[in-house]
Amino acid sequence: MKAQVKIKAPEIFRPKREIDLRTRALARQAGRILRDEIRKQIPAGSGKVGRWPSCMATGALQSAVVMQEPIKRNNKWHVRVGIQKRRRAARYARIHEKGGVITPKTKPRMVFVIPPQCVKNAPVKKKRGGKGGGGTGNVVIPLKDGSLLIIATHVQIREKRYFEKGWSAGRRRIISEIGISVKGHAIR
Numbered sequence: 394m395k396a397q398v399k400i401k402a403p404e405i406f407r408p409k410r411e412i413d414l415r416t417r418a419l420a421r422q423a424g425r426i427l428r429d430e431i432r433k434q435i436p437a438g439s440g441k442v443g444r445w446p447s448c449m450a451t452g453a454l455q456s457a458v459v460m461q462e463p464i465k466r467n468n469k470w471h472v473r474v475g476i477q478k479r480r481r482a483a484r485y486a487r488i489h490e491k492g493g494v495i496t497p498k499t500k501p502r503m504v505f506v507i508p509p510q511c512v513k514n515a516p517v518k519k520k521r522g523g524k525g526g527g528g529t530g531n532v533v534i535p536l537k538d539g540s541l542l543i544i545a546t547h548v549q550i551r552e553k554r555y556f557e558k559g560w561s562a563g564r565r566r567i568i569s570e571i572g573i574s575v576k577g578h579a580i581r
Contacts, residue, residue, distance in 0.1 A: 413465075416470055417463050417465070417470055419470075419571055420463035420470035420471070420472050421460075421462065421463050421472065422571060423472060423567045423571060424460040424461075424463065424472035424473075424474055425460060426563055426566050426567050426570065426571075427460070427472075427474045427559070427560070427563035427564075427567065428458055428459065428460040428474045428563075429563075430559045430560075430562040430563035430566060431458050431474065431555065431556055431559030431560065431563065432455050432456075432458050432559070433559065433562070434554075434555040434556070434558045434559040434562075435454050435455040435458070435555045435559075436455070453481065453482040454476075454482040454485060454486060454489065454555075456482075457476050457477045457482035457483060457486070458474070458475070458476060459474070459475070459476070459477050460472060460473070460474045461473040461474075486556070488550050489550060489552075489553050489555060490552065490553065490554060490555060490556050490557070491552050492549075492550055492551050492552030492553075493549075493550055494547050494548065494549055494550070495547065495548050495550060496546070496547045497546075501546070502544050502545060502546055503544075503545045503546075503548065504542070504543070504544055504545075505542075505543040505545065506536075506540055506541070506542055506543075507540055507541040507543065508540050509538060509539030509540050530545075530546045530547075531543060531544065531545040531546060531547075531548075532544040532545075
């Protein structure tokens with residue numbers, strides 16, 4: 394006696410596919426939460442952040458934080474959240490995260506103009522000619538419209554930890570909203 398069983402392959406794999414789709418959707422949701430929390434840490438151009446007014450911010454760094462679609466590797470879903478490599482702001486992400494000194498690359502000095510609405514919060518001494526800004530070799534010139542012209546040989550950027558703070562806030566939010574743990578690290 395012979396018994397034959399016909400199996401419809403799509404029916405067997407349906408639960409696995411459904412689980413896979415749900416897991417991918419959770420990974421996508423976790424990535425979006427993390428991306429949004431990092432973006433919240435970066436000034437978009439209003440208010441004051443630290444010593445420099447964020448009215449100097451253009452929002453380029455904030456909009457450069459992106460999430461890639463989830464990818465399945467070794468039976469696990471992976472989501473990458475980071476800075477778009479082709480964006481100009483990618484160059485500045487690390488210096489704003491960790492701090493450091495920026496120097497001109499092609500000219501002997503860098504030139505900045507601080508608009509009048511930002512001058513009252515700017516951490517520079519208004520000194521015409523000579524050495525301004527604490528003997529750094531930088532020159533600060535007040536202009537007639539109330540703005541400041543800064544001519545600098547170098548500029549110290551303090552660490553802001555936008556990504557580290559956003560990563561921590563994102564992990565907490567993912568755990569509370571989705572109930573999954575998050576592995577990985579903030580910017581290195």
